[in-house]
Amino acid sequence: MAGTPHLVRGVDHVAYPTLDPAATVAFYRDALGFPVVHSICAAGWGPADHPDFIHFFFDIGNGDRLAFFYYFGYEPPRRGVKGDVYARFEDDVPDFFVSSRHLAIHVDGETDLMEYRRRLDSSRWPVELQVQHETIESIYTHDPNGYMVEITRALRPVTPQEDLDANLTIDALLDVLRADRPTMDALLARKAELILERAAGWAVPAPKLATGAPTR
Secondary structure (H helix, E strand, O other), X not given: OOOOOOOOOOOOEEEXXXXXXXXXXXXXXXXXXXXXXEEEEEOOOOOOOOOOEEEEEEEOOOOOXXXXXXXXXXXXXXXOOEEOOOOEEOOOOOHHHHOOOEEEEEOOOHHHHHHHHHHHHOOOOOOOEEEEOOOEEEEEEEOOOOOEEEEEEEOOOOOHHHHHHHHHHHHHHHHHOOOOOOOHHHHHHHHHHHHHHHHXXXXXXXXXXXXXXOOO
């Protein structure tokens, strides 16, 4: 919203459940080198049927943390054949949907990215994919819980024009979602309309010549 102060300062932590805390520590602390920085031992917490649990945190840089819950004695129902310990899907659910939920961690450059590739490739969780996207290069693997983990570096800065384009895209999406069957074609058509509607406001005035400046 225009004029609303942007007060947040990034991610404090992201948290997931784990059924295998030993392998989780082996992956994040021992293979990747993310230090354990905090833990909470909760006994008798909440209602009578709430299991005791430990909540533990890894430092992923920049003051951000990745956390896990391990619930003592709890085994979730076994459903589906795809996914992770939090969400399971049947085999007919396409892979693109199953793998869309993931954690991406940023590093400063190619040297750091390749160092994490080296660490993963020498562990039980080697890199499964390395790819350059539009503005980033990433490596991917799955952690012991089945969560997809991405480590990424920027190939170039994101420009203000791309920020503008992103807002046009989202505004167009919100408009076409009001239809019964939204499509990409409808989104692109609506985006083109929004560009025409708003283009006048983006015009940059031509620089004025200083008074008395010579002309040629």
